[in-house]
Amino acid sequence: MLNSILSWAVQRRLSDIAQFRDYPHEAQAQVLRMLLRTAQDTEWGRKYGFGDGLKAAEFAQRVPISTYEELYPALERVLQGEANVLWPGRVQWFAKSSGTTNARSKYIPVTQExxxxxxxxxxxxxxxxxxxxxxxxxxxxxxxxxxxxxxxxxxxxxxxxxxxxxxxxxxxxxxxxxxxxxxxxxxxxxxxxxxxxxxxxxxxxxxxxxxxxxxxxxxxxxxxxxxxxxxxxxxxxxxxxxxxxxxxxxxxxxxxxxxxxxxxxxxxxxxxxxxxxxxSEGYLALQDEPNSEDLLLLLNHGIYYEFLPLDQLGQEHPRACTLEEVEIGPRYALIMSTNAGLWRYNIGDTVRFTSLAPYRIRIAGRTKHFLNAFGEEVVIENADAAIAAACQATGATVRDFTAAPIYFNAADASRGGHQWLVEFNVQPVDTDRFIAVLDDTLRQLNSDYDAKRHRDLALVRPVLTVAPPGTFEQWLAGKGKLGGQHKVPRLSNSRELLEEVLRQLPEELV
Structure with missing residues (x-):
């Protein structure tokens, strides 16, 4: 009988899903009104005039887009127990994840709402x-x-x-x-x-x-x-x-x-x-059609969305698009304001729209290079620091590098891992020591990577492949990208780039 009651209860959600699918702009306008009204007496609400009945354009004009690092001074006060900073009351729960440059982990407030x-x-x-x-x-x-x-x-x-x-x-x-x-x-x-x-x-x-x-x-x-x-x-x-x-x-x-x-x-x-x-920041989308990999954007779940064109990243006054303004195809950095007190927060993910009626997306990557094939969330800052530590420990200098996942092998049930393809100016005195220090440094910097590496349960020790001099220059030349601002992507969630470079190498080196 309980299962019958539960089935009836969850089925009621189908009509609510249909409602925000059919009236997406109205759903988002209502969410924004709710967020601003609820937080109008917080410190941020008073600072930016949330009680003034802001519309979307005024909200975007008054409140700056913030990364985690930029929002951290306010978040730290929330973590320490200060009430009514970003959201009413004192927040008790925080989701911990990696992907930040100013600390080993980032802490995202999780409110009851x-x-x-x-x-x-x-x-x-x-x-x-x-x-x-x-x-x-x-x-x-x-x-x-x-x-x-x-x-x-x-x-x-x-x-x-x-x-x-x-x-x-x-x-x-x-x-x-x-x-x-x-x-x-x-x-x-x-x-x-x-x-x-x-x-x-x-x-x-x-x-x-x-x-x-x-x-x-x-x-x-x-x-x-x-x-x-x-x-x-x-x-x-x-x-x-x-x-x-x-x-x-x-x-x-x-x-x-x-x-x-x-x-x-x-x-x-x-x-x-x-x-x-x-x-950690919220439940954003789900696959609502079995035969499509597209994800339905959830529009009445306490999150107000904006979408920043990638050419606006790093601009002094970036202009984000509202839901009404997005187009199919381009990648957008995802900006969100939430009922946990994240205001115009750049989550670091990029998405592209595959449908506008209803609004469906696909996750397109990160705003920075990243490696997240197994939930490890290694960002480029982690990789650069790990390479630097390994060089210092082994007397090496690196000309260029890239890293990609080694996926689970269905045939031999092996675990996943990372392959680092490194071109040295000066070879390390001990290549085994080089990869050990790189691995240890990543574990120190990144709590999610450390968890996956724990006793080799999900990730094994990284594999180092040494590239001969000129390897990456040859690859860039083959792409017509030699010189100027063109760079080798440091991290990739796909092996496509790595395999392209490896095909240039003598068979005995691969």
């Missing part, structure tokens, strides 16, 4: 769409295996035991409503363990006897868990353990490189895959 009106509302939307598209799957008839991170006391507020920081997945799990907690597995005491090796082992043993119908999480870690479940069960594949498994809700990294591996792990024709775009 952002949980209830954002993450949980979008979760109901995803469940409603899944039950609509796949009624035979009985999405709510079994358990949803959700694999997330952990949380810990807020280091900025050691005297406040109620203030916590952690992965956004852990924050969401810890605060789940009762109905959602009822249908998920494993229990919180296992889901929130912070020692990953123990966590994977204990979760795998627990879920062996569960009727798992849905998987939810990052492909990187889900593969590790599924392999262990298959091993413990002595099964050929996961369908022998969970015959009713029919849906994987995935996000955080591109799914393409993992698709074939999942097909081998779950060789079931009735297995379906839907993508979500759920960041």
């Amino acid at each position: 952002s949980l209830q009106e954002g993450h949980y509302r979008a979760g109901r939307d995803m469940t409603a769409l899944a039950t609509y598209h796949y009624p035979e799957c009985k999405v709510l008839g079994g358990k949803t295996l959700s694999l997330g991170g952990t949380h810990a006391p807020n280091p900025f507020r050691p005297a406040d035991p109620d203030s916590r920081v952690g992965d956004v997945s852990a924050v969401i799990m810890q605060n789940l409503p009762a109905w959602a907690e009822y249908i998920r597995t494993p229990p919180l005491e296992l889901a929130l363990l912070d020692e990953w090796e123990e966590k994977i082992e204990r979760i795998a043993r627990h879920v062996l006897t569960q009727d798992v119908t849905v998987l939810a999480g990052v492909p990187t870690w889900m593969i590790v868990l599924l392999r262990r479940v298959v091993e413990l069960a002595g099964a050929a594949n996961i369908t022998e353990v969970w015959p009713n498994l029919s849906l994987f809700l995935h996000g955080a990294v591109a799914f393409g490189p993992y698709r074939e591996l999942f097909r081998q792990l779950i060789p079931r024709k009735q297995m379906h895959y839907l993508e979500i775009y759920n960041a």
Whole structure:
């Protein structure tokens, strides 16, 4: 009976989804009015005149676009417990992630409004769409295996035991409503363990006897868990353990490189895959059509969107587009104002629109070079610092470099990793020491990379390939990009560039 009630409740979301799909501009105008009205008595609300009944154009004129680093002075005060700075009240929960240049981790406020009106509302939307598209799957008839991170006391507020920081997945799990907690597995005491090796082992043993119908999480870690479940069960594949498994809700990294591996792990024709775009800053989009990889932008979930053309990045007075002004095709930096107190915040992601009726997007990358094939979120600043440390430790100097992922190998069940192709001016005295220092420095700088590298669970030690002198110059010349402002992309989420350069090298060096 409970499952019937839950099914009825989530189906009600279909009409709400239709509402913002059909009236997107009205939905966004309403969100902006709500945000400004709610925050008008905060410090930022008073500073920028939120109580003046601002329209979108006035809001964009008064409030500056901010990166995390630029917003950090205000965020630090929120972290330390100051109330009414960016959003009413005192924020207790913070999502911790990487991708910033001023600290090992960045801390994003998570308010009750952002949980209830954002993450949980979008979760109901995803469940409603899944039950609509796949009624035979009985999405709510079994358990949803959700694999997330952990949380810990807020280091900025050691005297406040109620203030916590952690992965956004852990924050969401810890605060789940009762109905959602009822249908998920494993229990919180296992889901929130912070020692990953123990966590994977204990979760795998627990879920062996569960009727798992849905998987939810990052492909990187889900593969590790599924392999262990298959091993413990002595099964050929996961369908022998969970015959009713029919849906994987995935996000955080591109799914393409993992698709074939999942097909081998779950060789079931009735297995379906839907993508979500759920960041620390909010739940932004989801795949609403099974036969399309496009993501429906969520427009009434407590987030007001603007879209910055890439030629406006770095301008003194950048002009962002409203939803009404975007076009199909160009890449835009995503700017968001949220019910967690992020105002005209540059999240660092770029998107492009594939449809304007309704508004659908695809994630196009980052505003900076990045490497995030496994959820590690390595940015160019991390890479430059790691290369510099490795050079200092080994007496080397580097002319140029690029790095790309080594994806999971379905044939031998190997783990993922990174391949660094480096052209030296002066060779390191010890190449093994060079890659060890590079790896250790990345772990020190980037908490997400460190988590993936922990005991080689998801990422193994990087591989170094030494390029002969002139390799990158030859590659640039072949592209007609030699000289001027043209540079070798340092990091890529695809192996395309790396493979192009490797094809220039003698076979014995590859």
